[in-house]
Amino acid sequence: xxxxxxxxxxxxxxxxxxxxxxxxxxxxxxxxxxxxxxxxxxxxxxxxxxxxxxxxxxxxxxxxxxxxxxxxxxxxxxxxxx
Amino acid sequence: xxxxxxxxxxxxxxxxxxxxxxxxxxxxxxxxxxxxxxxxxxxxxxxxxxxxxxxxxxxxxxxxxxxxxxxxxxxxxxxxxxxxxxxxxxxxxxxxxxxxxxxxxxxxxxxxxxxxxxxxxxxxxxxxxxxxxxxxxxxxxxxxxxxxxxxxxxxxxxxxxxxxxxxxxxxxxxxxxxxxxxxxxxxxxxxxxxxxxxxxxxxxxxxxxxxxxxxxxxxxxxxxxxxxxxxxxxxxxxxxxxxxxxxxxxxxxxxxxxxxxxxxxxxxxxxxxxxxxxxxxxxxxxxxxxxxxxxxxxxxxxxxxxxxxxxxxxxxxxxxx
Numbered sequence: 001x002x003x004x005x006x007x008x009x010x011x012x013x014x015x016x017x018x019x020x021x022x023x024x025x026x027x028x029x030x031x032x033x034x035x036x037x038x039x040x041x042x043x044x045x046x047x048x049x050x051x052x053x054x055x056x057x058x059x060x061x062x063x064x065x066x067x068x069x070x071x072x073x074x075x076x077x078x079x080x081x082x
Numbered sequence: 083x084x085x086x087x088x089x090x091x092x093x094x095x096x097x098x099x100x101x102x103x104x105x106x107x108x109x110x111x112x113x114x115x116x117x118x119x120x121x122x123x124x125x126x127x128x129x130x131x132x133x134x135x136x137x138x139x140x141x142x143x144x145x146x147x148x149x150x151x152x153x154x155x156x157x158x159x160x161x162x163x164x165x166x167x168x169x170x171x172x173x174x175x176x177x178x179x180x181x182x183x184x185x186x187x188x189x190x191x192x193x194x195x196x197x198x199x200x201x202x203x204x205x206x207x208x209x210x211x212x213x214x215x216x217x218x219x220x221x222x223x224x225x226x227x228x229x230x231x232x233x234x235x236x237x238x239x240x241x242x243x244x245x246x247x248x249x250x251x252x253x254x255x256x257x258x259x260x261x262x263x264x265x266x267x268x269x270x271x272x273x274x275x276x277x278x279x280x281x282x283x284x285x286x287x288x289x290x291x292x293x294x295x296x297x298x299x300x301x302x303x304x305x306x307x308x309x310x311x312x313x314x315x316x317x318x319x320x321x322x323x324x325x326x327x328x329x330x331x332x333x334x335x336x337x338x339x340x341x342x343x344x345x346x347x348x349x350x351x352x353x354x355x356x357x358x359x360x361x362x363x364x365x366x367x368x369x370x371x372x373x374x375x376x377x378x379x380x381x382x383x384x385x386x387x388x389x390x391x392x393x394x395x396x397x398x399x400x401x402x403x
Binding site: 010012013014015016017018021022035036039042046050051052053054055070072074 | 122123124125126130131133146147148151152167168185215216217219221223224225226227228229230300301322
């Protein structure tokens with residue numbers, strides 16, 4: 001069961017739009033952290049994903065476990081938010 | 083195998099949702115031809131991850147790739163096109179119907195349009211795979227923001243490499259542009275590049291092959307190149323490398339079908355954009371002979387849609403009104 005979702009994005013990232021569009025179509029709420037507007041939070045995205053890239057989607061479950069999906073990867077994103 | 087009566091059946095399935103695919107869908111759906119598109123990646127394809135498109139007609143000041151893609155998508159959806167996130171993994175010819183294996187299950191289509199485009203090629207050097215996402219990147223608009231005030235190498239000398247290098251200057255302290263032979267980008271881009279070279283933001287290294295990508299503490303810290311004229315290795319101390327060295331077609335899913343490919347893997351079509359399977363068409367960057375331009379892709383999408391209409395109406399090669 002999903003508790004909350006955070007997406008790290010940038011203004012120009014097409015794949016970030018796809019993740020938002022997918023979650024929007026599923027009627028799911030999410031918090032967006034735009035790294036162009038909040039560059040100080042890049043380290044947080046890097047620590048969670050281990051990669052210098054966006055989108056990074058962090059799905060927190062009810063038991064506080066986290067699933068981190070790098071990029072627009074439907075094979076991982078869809079089951080994570082199901 | 084599923085029964086044809088229970089398998090979902092569509093008039094047209096378009097594989098891909100880039101400019102060629104979306105333009106085709108605008109044309110088919112506007113004529114009430116039910117159309118389903120499959121997109122495994124980003125709607126708009128490579129156009130959506132291109133910072134600015136300056137040569138698409140109708141935009142005197144250029145247009146952001148993402149904006150153009152979103153508008154094309156909205157236009158197609160306005161006429162009823164349905165874009166499904168997912169992938170087609172195989173196509174089988176069953177005469178009047180084509181059977182497609184997709185991530186949403188089996189589907190049948192009266193006509194299929196392959197518009198899967200191309201992706202950036204890899205350079206296949208040591209370190210490229212190991213440091214992917216940790217200093218090796220193929221999408222400047224996605225990952226450039228991680229390199230504020232840092233040093234980068236950009237590999238390539240074509241339009242994409244030069245355009246993306248210019249885009250990355252908004253973040254970086256310096257870029258080394260590693261060009262295997264000479265710059266092949268358009269004159270307009272070369273002039274823009276010169277401005278950034280004059281400002282000291284970009285240094286161009288012609289005749290420099292990229293040999294190896296090296297990292298420290300899990301992240302890239304150096305690129306080794308080979309200076310062809312001096313016949314010696316040259317080191318670039320950088321925090322990351324972006325690679326734009328040409329395109330390879332997204333045709334893996336047709337390798338086991340009867341669809342014929344050219345010697346480098348692009349789909350062969352006839353003058354009606356029909357592939358070697360009747361009723362399966364191809365257009366845009368995935369097609370053998372494509373010019374790899376967004377405007378041409380859109381044009382091919384429109385042509386393909388009209389040819390599909392003729393095919394569905396059973397009147398191939400009819401003159402257009």
